Amino acid sequence: AQSVTQPDIHITVSEGASLELRCNYSYGATPYLFWYVQSPGQGLQLLLKYFSGDTLVQGIKGFEAEFKRSQSSFNLRKPSVHWSDAAEYFCAVRTGFQKLVFGTGTRLLVSP
Amino acid sequence: GAVVSQHPSRVICKSGTSVKIECRSLDFQATTMFWYRQFPKQSLMLMATSNEGSKATYEQGVEKDKFLINHASLTLSTLTVTSAHPEDSSFYICSVPSRGQETQYFGPGTRLLVL
Numbered sequence: 074a075q076s077v078t079q080p081d082i083h084i085t086v087s088e089g090a091s092l093e094l095r096c097n098y099s100y101g102a103t104p105y106l107f108w109y110v111q112s113p114g115q116g117l118q119l120l121l122k123y124f125s126g127d128t129l130v131q132g133i134k135g136f137e138a139e140f141k142r143s144q145s146s147f148n149l150r151k152p153s154v155h156w157s158d159a160a161e162y163f164c165a166v167r168t169g170f171q172k173l174v175f176g177t178g179t180r181l182l183v184s185p
Numbered sequence: 186g187a188v189v190s191q192h193p194s195r196v197i198c199k200s201g202t203s204v205k206i207e208c209r210s211l212d213f214q215a216t217t218m219f220w221y222r223q224f225p226k227q228s229l230m231l232m233a234t235s236n237e238g239s240k241a242t243y244e245q246g247v248e249k250d251k252f253l254i255n256h257a258s259l260t261l262s263t264l265t266v267t268s269a270h271p272e273d274s275s276f277y278i279c280s281v282p283s284r285g286q287e288t289q290y291f292g293p294g295t296r297l298l299v300l
Contacts, residue, residue, distance in 0.1 A: 107288065115293055116290070116292050116293045117229075117280075117291040171217070173289065174231075175228040175229045178226075178227075
């Protein structure tokens with residue numbers, strides 16, 4: 074069965090430091106992968122997606138993610154975190170027609 | 186991107202009553218919408234696919250008689266939680282596929298608390 078694992082429930086990063094959020098997926102075919110961010114009172118916002126081609130994808134707000142098929146991973150990175158990045162981050166894989174399977178999320182806390 | 190609204194943003198109801206949640210696509214028409222449920226500190230779980238002009242498609246384990254979905258128009262889908270119980274308390278989120286069907290636009294969610 075398709076699944077997404079985000080091993081870190083929460084992560085605390087100092088403002089200005091780099092960030093990496095881990096995501097591993099289980100899917101038989103070529104995966105369509107997504108990272109979403111959820112802030113209180115707002116809907117999930119798409120940060121970036123990978124369908125094919127270059128395995129390093131750039132997203133909004135300075136985020137990037139790298140698809141590694143050999144590791145079944147799609148980790149999210151940002152070189153310098155801002156306080157406004159504090160939120161819940163979800164990795165997801167698209168399975169059937171438009172069906173998304175989400176990971177359990179990683180809550181990012183940014184310390185001064 | 187598309188704007189998706191949900192109403193109400195939060196609702197408190199008594200056990201045994203029914204609650205209706207609306208999901209509207211404000212930017213474009215959508216023949217398909219999705220309903221998710223999110224428990225605290227857990228992932229979003231797809232409940233059902235709302236189809237305009239036909240019956241909704243429910244995921245395994247979701248009671249169709251309890252969670253009634255009506256895709257009334259190309260911009261509106263409603264989820265009615267019938268005879269709500271405390272265990273139905275959750276965060277309900279709807280989404281609309283993007284024009285190219287590549288991704289989904291999510292509503293802000295509705296927090297339901299059943300007392």
